[in-house]
Amino acid sequence: MNLSIVKKGLILAAIPFFTQLVFLAMLFKMRQDQLQAQELAIHGKDVVVQTEGAFRRIMEARSAVFSLALTGDPVFVSLWEKSRNEAPAQLRTLRTLLRDDPPQQTRIDQITQQTEEALTRLGAIVQSARQPRTRSEAVAALGEPWVLRFVDDLRVQVNEFLGEEARLGSERQRRLERVREEETWTLIGGAGLTLLSTILLALAFQRSISGRLNVLMENVRHLALGEQLATPLGGRDELGKLDQVFHEMADTLVEKNRENEMFVYSVSHDLRSPLVNLQGFSQELALVFRDLHRIVMESNVPASVRQRVTDLLDRDANESIQFIQTAVRRLATIIDALLRLSRVGRVVYDWQQVDVRATVQRVVTALGNTIDERGARVVVGELPPAWGDPTAIEQIFANLVSNALNYLDPARPGVIEVGSQEDRQNDDKRIYYVKDNGLGIDADHLPKVFLAFQRLHPTVAPGEGIGLPLVRRMVERHGGRIWVESEVGQGSTFFVSLPAQPREGATNAPAWSAAARDGSGSGLTEGGETNTWQQSRSA
Amino acid sequence: MAAEPISIVLAEDDDGHATLIQRNLQRSGVVNGIFRVKDGQEALELIRGEGSYSDQPSRGNVLLLLDINMPRVDGVEVLRRLKADPRTNAIPVIMLTTTDDPREIERCYQLGCSVYVTKPVEYSDFIDAINRLGLFLQVVRVPYSGPAA
Numbered sequence: 001m002n003l004s005i006v007k008k009g010l011i012l013a014a015i016p017f018f019t020q021l022v023f024l025a026m027l028f029k030m031r032q033d034q035l036q037a038q039e040l041a042i043h044g045k046d047v048v049v050q051t052e053g054a055f056r057r058i059m060e061a062r063s064a065v066f067s068l069a070l071t072g073d074p075v076f077v078s079l080w081e082k083s084r085n086e087a088p089a090q091l092r093t094l095r096t097l098l099r100d101d102p103p104q105q106t107r108i109d110q111i112t113q114q115t116e117e118a119l120t121r122l123g124a125i126v127q128s129a130r131q132p133r134t135r136s137e138a139v140a141a142l143g144e145p146w147v148l149r150f151v152d153d154l155r156v157q158v159n160e161f162l163g164e165e166a167r168l169g170s171e172r173q174r175r176l177e178r179v180r181e182e183e184t185w186t187l188i189g190g191a192g193l194t195l196l197s198t199i200l201l202a203l204a205f206q207r208s209i210s211g212r213l214n215v216l217m218e219n220v221r222h223l224a225l226g227e228q229l230a231t232p233l234g235g236r237d238e239l240g241k242l243d244q245v246f247h248e249m250a251d252t253l254v255e256k257n258r259e260n261e262m263f264v265y266s267v268s269h270d271l272r273s274p275l276v277n278l279q280g281f282s283q284e285l286a287l288v289f290r291d292l293h294r295i296v297m298e299s300n301v302p303a304s305v306r307q308r309v310t311d312l313l314d315r316d317a318n319e320s321i322q323f324i325q326t327a328v329r330r331l332a333t334i335i336d337a338l339l340r341l342s343r344v345g346r347v348v349y350d351w352q353q354v355d356v357r358a359t360v361q362r363v364v365t366a367l368g369n370t371i372d373e374r375g376a377r378v379v380v381g382e383l384p385p386a387w388g389d390p391t392a393i394e395q396i397f398a399n400l401v402s403n404a405l406n407y408l409d410p411a412r413p414g415v416i417e418v419g420s421q422e423d424r425q426n427d428d429k430r431i432y433y434v435k436d437n438g439l440g441i442d443a444d445h446l447p448k449v450f451l452a453f454q455r456l457h458p459t460v461a462p463g464e465g466i467g468l469p470l471v472r473r474m475v476e477r478h479g480g481r482i483w484v485e486s487e488v489g490q491g492s493t494f495f496v497s498l499p500a501q502p503r504e505g506a507t508n509a510p511a512w513s514a515a516a517r518d519g520s521g522s523g524l525t526e527g528g529e530t531n532t533w534q535q536s537r538s539a
Numbered sequence: 540m541a542a543e544p545i546s547i548v549l550a551e552d553d554d555g556h557a558t559l560i561q562r563n564l565q566r567s568g569v570v571n572g573i574f575r576v577k578d579g580q581e582a583l584e585l586i587r588g589e590g591s592y593s594d595q596p597s598r599g600n601v602l603l604l605l606d607i608n609m610p611r612v613d614g615v616e617v618l619r620r621l622k623a624d625p626r627t628n629a630i631p632v633i634m635l636t637t638t639d640d641p642r643e644i645e646r647c648y649q650l651g652c653s654v655y656v657t658k659p660v661e662y663s664d665f666i667d668a669i670n671r672l673g674l675f676l677q678v679v680r681v682p683y684s685g686p687a688a
Contacts, residue, residue: 265640272637273608276658277555284562 005238008208012201019197023190030183037176043097043167047104048162050094055158057087058115060395062151065122069129080126084119091115101168107161111154119152147156210458212239219243223250257345264342268335275328275335282324289321334453337466341452344473349389351502356393356432357383360418363398370405378416383420384430386498392474393498399467400494404436409489414438429480429497437491441484449484471496543681546572550582550617551606551635556658560604560635567670571602579605579612583620586627604672607636607643615647622651635681 003011064080067073091112098105130140141147191518214232219229229250233243296309357380364378365370371378378401401416408414416436423429441449448454452469475482478498486492547569551557557575564573570580576582584590586601603621607614622626631653638644644655654675656668 269608269640272658273553273556276637277553277559280559281555284559517592 003237008205008237012205015197015201016194019193023186023193023369025379026186026190027183030179030186031447032178034183035177037172037179040172041169042166044172047094047165048407050090050097051158051162051165054087054090054094055117055154057083057090058118058154059151061087061119061122062147065126065129066142067274068126069135069142072129072132072135074130077126077130080122084123087115087119088112090254104161104164106167107157107164111157111161114150114154114157115435118146118154121146121279126376169393208235208237209239212243216243216246219246219250223253223303261342264338265346268338268342271331271335275332279325279328279332282328283320286318286321286449289317336453341436341466341470341473343468345477347392349385349392349477351389354386354388354390356386356498357422359390359394360397360401363394363401365404366398367402370402374405374408374414376405376408376416379417381417381419383418383432386430386432387480387500387502388498390480396471396474396496397432399471400434400496403467404434404438404492407492408436408438409491412437423497426497428499428501430500431495431497433493433495435491435493439489441486441492442488446486450482545600545602546574547604548582548601549573549575549604550577550579550609550614551575551604552577552609553606556606563666563670564672567666569672574601578609579614579617582617583612586621586630601630603632604628604634604635607634607638607647615643615650617678618647618650618652633675661675 014025061083063081064076064083068076068080091108095105095108096114098108125138125141128134128141131537188347215230215233216239222229223246232247293310296306296313301309322382329476360380360383364380367378397418401418404416405414408416414437416430416434417435420430420432421429445454450468450472453465472482475496475498480497480499482494482496484492547564549557549560551560552643561573561575574585576585581591582603582605585592585595585601588595603617604639605614605617612620614636618632618634621630621632628651632651633654633656634644634652635656635658637658643676647655654672658668
C-alpha cells in the first residue's frame with residue numbers, strides 16, 4: 001500500500017464509521033417499517049369499530065321505525081333522525097379510513113348504497129307512521145319482506161367486509177413480526193460486521209504499521225551494534241521513507257567511519273616517512289660525531305682544543321641526538337597506536353563459539369614471566385563460552401590481565417581474578433570480569449580510562465595509552481559493553497559483556513570491515529604496554 | 540660464463556630516504572652501481588631507455604628498489620608494467636616502503652615482486668633490513684633478457 005500514515009489512519013477511522021452509518025440507516029428504516037405496521041394494526045381496529053358503529057346505527061334506525069309505527073310516540077322520530085343521519089356519516093368516515101384499500105372501499109360503497117336505499121324507504125314509512133291515520137299502512141309496510149332481508153343482506157356484506165379486514169389485520173401482524181425478526185438479525189449482523197471490520201483493520205494495522213515499525217526498531221539496534229541492516233522496507237508511506245532515510249544514514253555512517261579509519265591509516269603512514277628521515281639522519285649524525293671524536297683523538301691538536309671538542313661532541317651533541325631519538329620513538333609509538341586503533345575497526349571477524357576459559361588460560365600462560373616477576377597470583381574461575389572472534393577475545397583478556405599486572409600495588413601481593421556472572425538484564429549476554437587488588441583508579445579518572453592516549457599512571461608502566469580503547473572497540477564490535485568499578489587503594493574490576501549466542505543479523509562481514517584480516521603478530525598484548533610493533537614484522 | 544654484477548636502480552621520491560638507503564647499502568658492502576630516480580615514470584624510462592633516457596641503451600641487467608608512494612607513476616604501477624612486459628619481467632623488484640597494509644603487500648606479491656621490505660622507523664632495524672638487502676644483492680645474479688646486450 002503506497003498510502004501515507006495519515007491516509008491509513010483516516011481509512012482506519014473511516015471504515016468503522018461508514019459501517020456503523022450503514023447499520024444505523026438500516027435500523028432507522030426498520031423502525032419506520034415497524035411504526036407503519038403498528039399504525040396499520042391500529043387503523044384496522046378503527047375500521048372494525050367504525051363498521052360495527054355504522055351497522056348498529058342502521059339497526060337502531062330500523063328499531064326506531066318499528067317503535068314509532070307501533071306506538072306513534074314522537075320520541076322515536078328524533079331517535080330515527082339521529083340514527084338516520086349518523087349511519088351515513090359513519091360510513092363516510094369509514095370510507096376515508098379505507099382510502100388506501102380500494103377493494104374494501106368498493107365493498108363499503110356497496111354497503112353505503114344499499115343502506116341509503118333502505119334508509120330512504122324507511123324514511124317513507126316514518127312519514128306515514130307519524131300520521132295516526134296512516135300508521136296502519138306503515139305497520140303493514142314494515143311487514144314487507146325487504147325490511148327483514150335488507151338487514152340480513154347488510155349483515156352478510158358487513159361480515160364479508162370484516163372477514164376481509166381481519167385477514168388483512170393478521171397479514172399486517174405477520175409483517176410486523178417479520179420486521180421485528182429482521183431487526184433482530186440486522187442487530188446481530190451489524191455487531192458481527194463491526195467486530196469483523198475491527199479485526200481486519202487490526203490485522204491491516206499490524207501488517208502495515210506495527211510490523212514495519214518493529215523492522216525499523218531492529219534496524220536502529222543493528223546500526224547501534226554496527227551490524228548489517230535488514231533489507232529496506234517497501235512502501236512509500238512515512239515509515240518507508242523513514243527507513244529509506246535511515247538506510248542512507250547508516251550507509252553514510254559506515255562510509256564516514258571507513259573514510260575516517262582510512263584517513264587515520266594514511267595520515268599515520270605519511271607521518272612515518274619523515275620519521276624515518278629524522279631517526280636515520282640523527283643516527284647518521286651520531287656516526288659523524290663518533291668519527292669526529294676519533295679523528296680529534298688521533299690528531300695532533302692542542303690538548304685544550306681536543307678537550308673542548310670532545311666535550312661538545314660527547315655532551316651537547318650526543319644529548320641533542322638522544323632527545324631527538326627519544327622524541328622520534330615516542331612519535332613512532334603514537335603513530336603505531338593510531339594505526340592499530342584504525343585496524344581494530346577494519347579487520348574481518350571470524351565469528352564462532354569461543355572457549356573463553358581455554359583462551360584465558362592461554363593468556364595467563366603467555367604472561368607467565370610477567371606474573372612471576374610481579375609475584376602475582378592469577379585465579380581463573382568458571383568461564384562459559386562466548387560467541388565472537390577468537391583472536392579479538394584473546395586480545396581483550398590479554399589486555400585486561402596485563403593491565404591488571406601493570407598496575408598492581410607493590411605494597412601487597414597481587415591477586416588477579418578472572419570470572420563470570422549472569423547478565424540479569426540480557427539473557428543473550430555473558431558478563432566476564434577481571435578483578436585486581438592493585439592501585440585502583442581515582443573516581444575523577446574513571447570516565448577517561450577508555451579514551452585513547454589517556455595515561456593515568458605514566459610512571460608506573462610504559463605504553464601509549466591505547467590498550468583499553470582497543471579493548472573497548474573490540475567489545476563494542478561484539479555488540480557488548482565494557483565498564484569498570486574501582487576504588488583507590490583497593491583495586492579495580494573491569495567488566496565485559498559478550499554475546500552468549502549468535503545474534504540475529506550478525507554476519508561474518510560487519511558493515512564497515514571490508515579490509516582483509518591483518519595477521520600481524522600473535523595478538524597478545526595488542527595495544528598493550530610494550531612497544532612491540534617492529535618485531536611483528538619482518539623484511 | 541662470468542656474470543656481470545648488476546646495477547641497482549633506486550626509485551624513491553624522498554631524498555632523505557634515498558640518501559639513507561644509498562649510504563647504508565654501501566656501508567653494508569654493496570659495491571654495485573646505484574642509480575637513483577625520483578619517481579616511477581623515470582624508473583620505467585631508465586629501464587626501457589625511453590624518454591629522458593632515450594640516448595642510453597635499455598637496461599635489463601638491473602635490480603629495482605621500488606618505493607610505493609611516488610608521484611606520477613607509483614611503485615605498484617611500475618611493478619605491474621614491468622611484470623607485464625616480457626622484456627622486463629625477469630628484473631628482480633624489491634618493494635621498499637613505509638606501508639605495512641597487508642592488502643598492499645599481498646597485491647605486490649601477487650604482481651610478482653621479489654621481496655617486500657617495510658621501512659622501519661627504528662634505525663637499527665632499518666640498517667638490518669638494508670643489510671639483508673645487501674646480502675640478497677650479493678647472491679642475486681640476473682641473466683640479461685633485454686633486446687640488445
